[in-house]
């Protein structure tokens with residue numbers, strides 16, 4: 001069984017436009033020649049695009065992660081996210097740290113049956129250990145909501161880095177971390193600091209969009225030292241195909257037990273009744 005804990009979709013009407021804007025942001029940061037002449041995505045960025053790609057790549061379930069880049073978008077995005085709920089796919093909700101109604105939004109999401117929220121502090125421009133984010137993390141822990149957040153550098157956004165491993169470690173002084181998932185194995189392109197600050201803490205890490213960038217030996221070291229029971233398979237599709245993520249993980253020589261924890265056991269434990 002394969003559960004992809006980190007995917008993105010957009011409503012039909014804005015999918016193509018949103019991806020075009022993100023691709024141009026990536027090429028602005030990485031240079032115009034970055035993967036020149038090829039699309040940066042592996043499938044249409046819609047729910048239908050995700051579902052047909054899942055069939056092709058043998059993914060059983062996907063978790064979709066929406067991002068509010070402005071507080072005013074939260075309600076619309078969460079209404080859309082609520083419609084993504086089926087055997088194959090479910091969506092987290094989103095929240096912007098500057099939303100004055102943050103507490104009500106969280107309570108409401110819990111009541112509407114969401115299992116968690118996604119934060120992308122690089123877009124939202126709040127540090128992971130800022131008071132605005134810490135109060136969200138604390139409330140989410142009380143409500144038993146998962147929080148997954150972009151960690152480390154971002155391929156399409158300029159510095160500063162809003163959720164680097166060192167600041168994530170600092171946030172763990174205020175919350176247990178058990179319901180937190182730091183994407184991109186704890187900090188994209190900051191894996192030395194992941195080893196320094198995050199390995200061994202209760203926080204979970206996903207494997208999204210790392211396969212082309214991380215040194216395989218370091219990846220194995222992080223997985224083993226952190227504990228495979230706290231690693232989640234995530235691709236970041238449409239930005240990376242889950243087939244490529246799986247091929248990379250398979251190449252690492254992990255044990256069968258470690259692989260089954262990463263590909264589905266841990267996700268089943270976290271999602272529980274939400275995917276029953």
Ligand SMILES: [Zn+2]
Pocket residue numbers: 006008208236
């Ligand atoms: Zn992502």
